[in-house]
Amino acid sequence: MSTLALAVRDSSTMLRRNLLHVRRYPSMTLNLLLTPIMLLLLFVYVFGNVMSAGIGGGGADRSDYIAYLVPGLLVMTIGSTVIGAAVSVSMDMNEGLMARFRTMAVYRGSVLIGHVVGSVLQVLASLVLVGAVAVAIGFRSTDATVLEWLAAFGLLALFALALTWIAVGMGMASPNPEAASNMATPLILLPLISSAFTPADTMPGWFQPIAEYQPFTPAIETLRGLLLGTGIGNNGWIALAWCVGLTVLGYRWSTAQFNRDPK
Amino acid sequence: MTSTTSHSLGIAAKGLRKAYGDKTVLDGIDLAVPAGTVFALLGPNGAGKTTAVKILSTLIAADAGELRVGGHDLAVDPQAVRAAIGVTGQFSAVDGLITGEENMLLMADLHHLPRKEGRRVAAELLARFDLTEAAKKPASTYSGGMKRRLDIAMTLVGSPRIIFLDEPTTGLDPRSRHTMWGIIRTLVADGVTVFLTTQYLDEADELADRIAVLNDGRIAAEGSAEELKRLVPGGHVRLRFSDPAAYQSAATALREVTRDDEALSLQIPSDGSQRELRAVLDWLDAAGIEADELTVHTPDLDDVFFALTGDSKIPHQAKENVR
Numbered sequence: 001m002s003t004l005a006l007a008v009r010d011s012s013t014m015l016r017r018n019l020l021h022v023r024r025y026p027s028m029t030l031n032l033l034l035t036p037i038m039l040l041l042l043f044v045y046v047f048g049n050v051m052s053a054g055i056g057g058g059g060a061d062r063s064d065y066i067a068y069l070v071p072g073l074l075v076m077t078i079g080s081t082v083i084g085a086a087v088s089v090s091m092d093m094n095e096g097l098m099a100r101f102r103t104m105a106v107y108r109g110s111v112l113i114g115h116v117v118g119s120v121l122q123v124l125a126s127l128v129l130v131g132a133v134a135v136a137i138g139f140r141s142t143d144a145t146v147l148e149w150l151a152a153f154g155l156l157a158l159f160a161l162a163l164t165w166i167a168v169g170m171g172m173a174s175p176n177p178e179a180a181s182n183m184a185t186p187l188i189l190l191p192l193i194s195s196a197f198t199p200a201d202t203m204p205g206w207f208q209p210i211a212e213y214q215p216f217t218p219a220i221e222t223l224r225g226l227l228l229g230t231g232i233g234n235n236g237w238i239a240l241a242w243c244v245g246l247t248v249l250g251y252r253w254s255t256a257q258f259n260r261d262p263k
Numbered sequence: 264m265t266s267t268t269s270h271s272l273g274i275a276a277k278g279l280r281k282a283y284g285d286k287t288v289l290d291g292i293d294l295a296v297p298a299g300t301v302f303a304l305l306g307p308n309g310a311g312k313t314t315a316v317k318i319l320s321t322l323i324a325a326d327a328g329e330l331r332v333g334g335h336d337l338a339v340d341p342q343a344v345r346a347a348i349g350v351t352g353q354f355s356a357v358d359g360l361i362t363g364e365e366n367m368l369l370m371a372d373l374h375h376l377p378r379k380e381g382r383r384v385a386a387e388l389l390a391r392f393d394l395t396e397a398a399k400k401p402a403s404t405y406s407g408g409m410k411r412r413l414d415i416a417m418t419l420v421g422s423p424r425i426i427f428l429d430e431p432t433t434g435l436d437p438r439s440r441h442t443m444w445g446i447i448r449t450l451v452a453d454g455v456t457v458f459l460t461t462q463y464l465d466e467a468d469e470l471a472d473r474i475a476v477l478n479d480g481r482i483a484a485e486g487s488a489e490e491l492k493r494l495v496p497g498g499h500v501r502l503r504f505s506d507p508a509a510y511q512s513a514a515t516a517l518r519e520v521t522r523d524d525e526a527l528s529l530q531i532p533s534d535g536s537q538r539e540l541r542a543v544l545d546w547l548d549a550a551g552i553e554a555d556e557l558t559v560h561t562p563d564l565d566d567v568f569f570a571l572t573g574d575s576k577i578p579h580q581a582k583e584n585v586r
Binding site (some may be wrong): 009010013016017020021024025095096097099100101102103104105107261262 | 320342350359418
């Protein structure tokens with residue numbers, strides 16, 4: 001069997017294993033989904049009237065705020081879902097099972113690839129669920145073309161891939177699943193200090209550069225532009241750069257740790 | 264070692280070294296395991312047994328040494344070694360989140376067995392290891408013995424020719440332990456080479472064709488159980504008394520004996536042969552000594568173990584309760 005065929009076959013076996021875990025224990029995925037959905041409902045129905053005053057230079061109402069908020073929460077959903085990848089990678093690394101995989105003639109990278117592909121698929125499923133809730137409470141895109149929808153989908157998938165590799169690296173670096181969960185917490189905290197809930201230019205001046213250039217804000221602004229027709233500016237390129245940069249960094253970090261001799 | 268060609272050796276190591284920082288774990292050990300035999304690496308906790316298994320099974324790299332497993336050089340072609348071996352480590356290597364059957368099918372997939380063949384092999388092994396009833400339950404619900412059986416069953420899915428078992432019976436109850444021994448004997452009957460580590464002397468004695476005693480990162484002795492037993496003195500006739508007065512007079516009459524005043528017993532060196540035994544009995548008769556109990560002890564692996572690993576803290580009497 002050629003290396004590529006071996007890689008595909010073993011990676012899909014590992015992927016099936018990970019998806020089986022998700023299917024057997026859906027509570028973990030659902031717990032991770034709870035945060036973005038709760039925040040969506042909280043900010044729209046409880047804070048919505050107040051929050052809407054802060055966008056669009058006044059005169060905006062709750063439905064305007066829904067439109068503003070949903071792209072941010074979709075991106076936040078990615079951050080919250082990949083925490084599951086950090087935890088399950090860490091669980092795997094602490095099991096004797098990993099030693100078994102390492103002593104079998106399977107494609108070396110298949111364990112990590114299985115986790116990454118599984119996590120990205122899980123993120124996409126979560127995005128569909130959060131998106132459905134958003135549509136149910138009144139979110140509509142503004143004149144988005146098919147091409148823009150495809151670009152939006154591609155951006156979300158790419159961002160999911162980038163954050164997943166970072167989460168996998170975090171899982172590998174953690175001594176146990178609890179530590180992995182703690183280490184991955186920034187992935188759900190960063191959106192809170194992005195433009196997801198309020199525009200970055202309403203924040204204190206010294207803080208604006210942090211909010212504007214951290215990975216989440218460019219991705220959120222790009223998604224807003226694609227779905228709502230707001231200006232994207234250079235956010236598209238910055239978002240793309242973050243995606244590629246984080247993917248490469250996370251991949252290198254994860255594989256370096258995986259190839260090290262186990263204890 | 265020189266008489267066996269490298270082709271017929273399942274596992275061969277020359278000058279295997281491994282150190283963690285400045286702590287040397289394996290200090291240049293040589294091993295030669297002929298194909299189709301059982302080799303036991305015997306040693307106390309921390310002797311380096313697990314490190315040796317981890318290196319030979321490609322899990323970690325050695326610092327130095329010429330290592331061949333299944334005819335393949337570990338440094339050159341670890342993937343070929345992996346294709347030839349099966350490993351059951353000290354800690355259970357099963358996926359607790361999925362069922363026993365799913366664990367087996369996972370192994371079948373990773374060995375690239377066709378679906379139908381995979382199902383057949385999985386079902387067969389589950390039946391052979393008495394796990395058919397539990398096959399549909401998550402592996403995390405299994406008892407220690409069941410997990411260990413599932414572990415070995417998973418190791419056997421690819422029909423490996425060389426199997427590493429790192430302390431396969433540690434933590435098992437006596438019944439599961441005997442079941443495991445039976446499993447290992449069946450493997451050997453199929454011509455599989457087995458490399459096992461154990462801290463139980465009787466286990467090595469029961470199963471292994473050859474035994475190496477590992478102590479402090481070095482092979483202290485190597486040979487068959489019989490050869491090792493010949494290395495150390497330890498055969499004796501033991502006389503036990505219940506009456507302290509009789510014990511005292513016997514101890515005075517027989518001067519060349521080892522006394523154990525607490526247990527009221529005397530040990531007379533003897534190789535256990537009929538002739539020596541008769542001489543001892545004649546001597547006792549002549550001295551008018553009548554012991555309440557007489558037992559003959561041949562040296563066992565415990566004597567070897569304590570003599571070679573230099574653990575003087577173990578009281579000599581304690582070993583008699585081991586078997």
